[in-house]
Amino acid sequence: MPKTDTDWKVMTKEITVPTRGKDHIIDVTEAVRDLVRKSGVAEGHATVFTPGATASITTIEYEPGLLKDIPQVLESLIPFQKNWEHNQTWGDGNGGSHIRAALIGPSLTIPVLGREMMLGTWQQVVLIDHDTRSRNRCVVIQVMGK
Numbered sequence: 474m475p476k477t478d479t480d481w482k483v484m485t486k487e488i489t490v491p492t493r494g495k496d497h498i499i500d501v502t503e504a505v506r507d508l509v510r511k512s513g514v515a516e517g518h519a520t521v522f523t524p525g526a527t528a529s530i531t532t533i534e535y536e537p538g539l540l541k542d543i544p545q546v547l548e549s550l551i552p553f554q555k556n557w558e559h560n561q562t563w564g565d566g567n568g569g570s571h572i573r574a575a576l577i578g579p580s581l582t583i584p585v586l587g588r589e590m591m592l593g594t595w596q597q598v599v600l601i602d603h604d605t606r607s608r609n610r611c612v613v614i615q616v617m618g619k
Contacts, residue, residue: 481618482512482513482514482517482618482619483615483616484508484514484573484615484616485614485616486508486613486614487611487612488501488504488611488614489498489545489609489610489612490600490609490610490611491608491610492600492602492608492610494604494606494607494608494609495604495605496547496548496573496601496602497601497607498540498543498544498600498601499600499602500599501502501598501612502592502597502599504612505519505521505590505614506590506597508563508614508616509590510588512616512618513588514585514616514617514619515585515588515615515619516586516587517584517585518582518583518584518585518616518617518618519582519583519590519616520580520581520583520613520614520617521581521582521583521598521614522579522583522614522615523580524580524611525574525579526575526612527570527571527573527574527602527604528577528604528610529574529576529577529578529600529603530578530581530599530600530612531577531578531581531601532581532597532598533596533599534595534596537558542570547603553566553567553570553605554568555568555569557572566605567604567605568602570603571603573603574601574603575611578598583598583619585616585618
């Protein structure tokens with residue numbers, strides 16, 4: 474029997490996350506998990522997205538060592554203080570922030586099965602604010618499925 478549009482559910486929520494900038498990593502797993510459970514979607518996916526060009530969404534094991542290691546690795550690969558062309562164009566000093574965000578990416582899609590995200594045991598969903606200043610970041614969570 475063909476499926477109809479009424480078989481599918483969609484639920485979207487925006488949350489605001491205060492950040493410190495400079496590769497501040499924030500665990501947003503519980504906010505995503507909460508929406509997945511409230512959505513009633515038994516099978517589908519959750520997409521987590523952050524608007525803007527200087528933050529990213531990914532998964533990590535959210536533990537103290539990695540919260541130090543990830544910013545250190547990013548700084549060694551993409552230093553904030555380098556004379557980036559973006560900084561010459563805009564004069565805002567966050568060229569490295571844009572590059573870090575572009576490499577990691579602004580979104581993540583997670584399969585949902587049995588009303589739960591199919592994350593690994595040590596896998597959490599995180600927002601990383603790469604900008605050079607603190608701000609309030611928007612994170613959009615959308616759950617779709619049946």
